[in-house]
Amino acid sequence: MSGILVVIEERDGHVSRASWEAIAAGQKLATLAGQPMNAVVLGAKTEQSAAEVASKALAKVVRIEHPLLAAYTADGFTLALQQFFAAEKPDYVVFPHTYQVRDYTPKLATRLGQALIGDVTAIADGPVFTRQLMQGRLNGSYRPTGSGPCFVSVQAGAFRADEAQSGSAQITVFTPAIELAQIRTRPSERFRGAAQTVDLGAAQRIVGVGRGIKDAANLPLVQELATALGAELGASRPICDFGWLAMERQIGSSGQTIAPKLYIALGISGAIQHLVGIKGSQCVVAINKDPDAPIFEAADYGIVGDLMEVVPALTEAVKAAQ
Amino acid sequence: MKIIVAIKQVPERDAQIRIDAAGKWIEESGLQYALNESDAYALEEALQLKEKHGGEVVVLTAGPERVGPTIREALAKGADRAIHIDCADLNKLDALGVARLLAAAVKPENPDLVLTGLQSDDLGQGQTGVILAELLSLPHSTLILHVDKTDAGLTVKRELEEGWFQTIELPAPAVLTIQSGGNKLRYATLMGIKRAKTKEVRVVTAAELAVDAAPVVVLERVALPQKQKSTQMLTGSPKEAAAALVEKLKFEARVL
Numbered sequence: 001m002s003g004i005l006v007v008i009e010e011r012d013g014h015v016s017r018a019s020w021e022a023i024a025a026g027q028k029l030a031t032l033a034g035q036p037m038n039a040v041v042l043g044a045k046t047e048q049s050a051a052e053v054a055s056k057a058l059a060k061v062v063r064i065e066h067p068l069l070a071a072y073t074a075d076g077f078t079l080a081l082q083q084f085f086a087a088e089k090p091d092y093v094v095f096p097h098t099y100q101v102r103d104y105t106p107k108l109a110t111r112l113g114q115a116l117i118g119d120v121t122a123i124a125d126g127p128v129f130t131r132q133l134m135q136g137r138l139n140g141s142y143r144p145t146g147s148g149p150c151f152v153s154v155q156a157g158a159f160r161a162d163e164a165q166s167g168s169a170q171i172t173v174f175t176p177a178i179e180l181a182q183i184r185t186r187p188s189e190r191f192r193g194a195a196q197t198v199d200l201g202a203a204q205r206i207v208g209v210g211r212g213i214k215d216a217a218n219l220p221l222v223q224e225l226a227t228a229l230g231a232e233l234g235a236s237r238p239i240c241d242f243g244w245l246a247m248e249r250q251i252g253s254s255g256q257t258i259a260p261k262l263y264i265a266l267g268i269s270g271a272i273q274h275l276v277g278i279k280g281s282q283c284v285v286a287i288n289k290d291p292d293a294p295i296f297e298a299a300d301y302g303i304v305g306d307l308m309e310v311v312p313a314l315t316e317a318v319k320a321a322q
Numbered sequence: 323m324k325i326i327v328a329i330k331q332v333p334e335r336d337a338q339i340r341i342d343a344a345g346k347w348i349e350e351s352g353l354q355y356a357l358n359e360s361d362a363y364a365l366e367e368a369l370q371l372k373e374k375h376g377g378e379v380v381v382l383t384a385g386p387e388r389v390g391p392t393i394r395e396a397l398a399k400g401a402d403r404a405i406h407i408d409c410a411d412l413n414k415l416d417a418l419g420v421a422r423l424l425a426a427a428v429k430p431e432n433p434d435l436v437l438t439g440l441q442s443d444d445l446g447q448g449q450t451g452v453i454l455a456e457l458l459s460l461p462h463s464t465l466i467l468h469v470d471k472t473d474a475g476l477t478v479k480r481e482l483e484e485g486w487f488q489t490i491e492l493p494a495p496a497v498l499t500i501q502s503g504g505n506k507l508r509y510a511t512l513m514g515i516k517r518a519k520t521k522e523v524r525v526v527t528a529a530e531l532a533v534d535a536a537p538v539v540v541l542e543r544v545a546l547p548q549k550q551k552s553t554q555m556l557t558g559s560p561k562e563a564a565a566a567l568v569e570k571l572k573f574e575a576r577v578l
C-alpha cells in the first residue's frame with residue numbers, strides 16, 4: 001500500500017475527535033509527500049467507526065477486527081498493527097496523541113526499529129515535524145532518518161478536525177492472528193475517582209492556581225480573589241498532586257474540562273495538558289512572572305508580574321468595581 | 323523485590339532557557355539541574371514497595387558527569403545503589419538509542435520491576451519506559467499511580483483521560499511508567515544524605531554497553547515558538563495593571 005496510514009481511535013463506539021484531527025494531519029502529510037492516504041480502525045466491532053471514517057477523502061479504510069481487540073491492550077494492538085504493516089508497508093503512520101497511543105505506539109515503533117515522533121504540533125515540507133520541548137517553552141524540528149515506516153502522533157487541537165476533507169473510501173477487513181496467551185495485561189473496566197462535589201464544567205468564572213503560588217499557605221490570597229469574583233477555584237496538576245487542593249479541582253487532560261466566561265490563570269505555565277482543559281473558556285487572563293510563559297499564548301489579557309503582589313491588587317480592584 | 327528506577331536529570335523548572343549558538347539545543351552552561359518530576363514519584367513508589375516487601379532499589383541514569391548530584395539525591399532519599407551510564411552526548415541519541423543504553427544496563431540485573439517516570443520535563447517524549455519494556459521483552463503499563471504486588475504479579479492503578487481510572491493486572495517482571503501525584507514525596511533526611519556518600523555508584527560508559535545507538539529520528543533545530551495570538555498585556559504597577567484589567571473585563575470582554 002505504501003502511503004500515509006492514519007490509525008483511528010474510537011470513543012464510545014464513534015470516531016474520537018482526536019482521530020478527525022489526525023486525519024486532517026494525515027491529509028497535510030499526504031499532500032506534502034504526494035502520497036495516498038488510508039485509515040484503519042481496530043476493535044472487535046468496527047463497522048460503525050469504519051463507516052464514519054469512510055466519509056473522508058481516503059483511498060481505503062481497513063477494519064482490523066478480532067475478538068481479542070475488544071478491550072484495548074498494548075500487546076493486542078501492537079500485534080495486530082505489526083501484522084498489518086508487514087502486509088501493507090505504509091511509509092508514514094499517523095496517530096492522535098492520546099493516552100492509549102502513548103501506551104503502545106513506542107512499543108510498536110521499537111519492534112520495527114523506529115522511534116515515534118510524538119505530540120506533533122505542525123508538519124512542514126521535508127517532511128519536518130514540530131513538537132514542543134521544555135514544557136512548551138521551545139519548539140523542536142524533527143526529521144525522520146530511518147528506513148522503516150515513520151511514526152507520528154499529533155497533539156490535541158494542533159490540527160482542525162473540520163479541515164479533514166470529505167470523500168468516499170472503500171472499506172476492507174483485515175483479520176490479525178492473535179492468541180489470548182500473547183496478551184499479558186488484564187485491564188479492568190474504567191472507573192471514576194471519588195464522587196465529584198464541584199462541577200467546574202458548569203462554573204461561569206474560575207480562578208486557576210498553579211505552582212507559582214509556591215506554598216499552600218498562600219492559597220487564601222487566591223481564595224479571596226475567587227470570592228470577590230464569585231468564582232470557583234481550580235488548579236493545575238501539581239497543586240492537586242501536592243494535596244493543596246482536592247483532585248476534583250484539577251483542570252486539564254487528566255482533570256476537568258472547563259468552559260467559563262472568565263478564566264484567570266495564576267502562576268500557571270501553560271503546559272499543553274493544562275491548555276486542552278481551558279480551550280472552551282470565553283475570556284482567559286494570565287498572570288505570570290515569566291513574560292515568555294506559554295500561558296500568555298492562550299490568554300486574551302496578560303499581566304507580567306509577581307502574583308503575590310498582583311493578586312491582592314486585583315482583588316481590591318474587583319471589589320472597588322462592584 | 324529488586325526494583326530499578328530510571329531517573330533523568332533535567333533543567334530546573336524556573337531556569338532561564340537560552341538556545342545554543344548552533345540552534346540545535348539549549349545552552350547548558352550555567353543551567354541548574356534537578357531530578358525529573360515524575361521520576362521523583364517513580365522513586366517514591368519504589369521506596370514504598372521496598373518498605374513493604376523488602377529488597378533493593380537501584381537507580382539508573384544515562385547522562386554526563388553533571389548528573390552526580392541527582393544520583394546522590396536519589397541515594398539520600400533511600401535508593402540502595404546507582405548505575406550511571408556516562409554519556410556526554412545524550413542529545414545526539416533518539417528515544418530508542420537512550421532506551422537501548424538503559425536496557426543494556428538493566429538486563430544483567432534481572433530486576434523484579436522496572437519503574438520510569440512517564441515523561442521527561444525537557445524532551446517530553448513520554449516513551450522511554452515503553453521502549454525499554456519492548457527491548458527487555460517485558461509487559462508494561464503506563465500512567466501508573468499505584469502499584470500492588472500480588473501473588474500472581476502486579477495490580478496497578480492506571481490513569482485515563484478526564485478523571486477516569488482503570489486497574490491493570492500484569493505478571494512480573496514488568497516495566498511501569500509512573501504518573502505524578504500517586505504518593506507524597508519524601509525529603510532526604512540528614513542521615514540519608516550522610517549515608518548516600520558511602521553508597522555504590524557504578525559508572526559504565528556508553529561505549530562499554532556496545533549498543534547500536536544510531537538515531538532514526540534527529541532533532542534538527544530548536545526555536546522559540548512564534549506568537550500567534552495578540553494578547554493584550556496590561557502594564558504598570560500591580561495596582562495600575564489590576565485596575566486596567568478590571569476595566570477591560572468589565573467594558574471590553576463584558577465578563578464581570
Ligand SMILES: Cc1cc2nc3c(=O)[nH]c(=O)nc-3n(C[C@H](O)[C@H](O)[C@H](O)COP(=O)(O)OP(=O)(O)OC[C@H]3O[C@@H](n4cnc5c(N)ncnc54)[C@H](O)[C@@H]3O)c2cc1C
Nearest residue numbers: 210211212236237252253254255267268269273289290307
Ligand atoms: C499525561 C499527563 C497528564 C497531565 N495532566 C494534567 C492536567 O490535567 N492538568 C494540568 O494542569 N497539568 C497536567 N499535567 C502536567 C503538565 O504537564 C504541567 O506539568 C503542569 O500543568 C504544570 O503546572 P504549573 O503550570 O502549575 O507549574 P509550572 O509549570 O511549574 O509553572 C509555574 C509557573 O508559575 C510562574 N511563577 C512562579 N512564581 C511566580 C510568581 N511569584 N508570580 C507569578 N508567576 C509565578 C512560573 O513562571 C511558571 O510559569 C499532565 C502531564 C502529563 C504528562
Ligand SMILES: Nc1ncnc2c1ncn2[C@@H]1O[C@H](COP(=O)(O)O)[C@@H](O)[C@H]1O
Nearest residue numbers: 328383384438439441442447448449450
Ligand atoms: N537519560 C535517561 N536516563 C535515565 N532515565 C531516563 C533517561 N531518559 C529518559 N529516562 C526515563 O524515561 C522517562 C520518560 O522520558 P521521555 O521518554 O524522554 O519522556 C523519564 O521520566 C525517565 O524515567
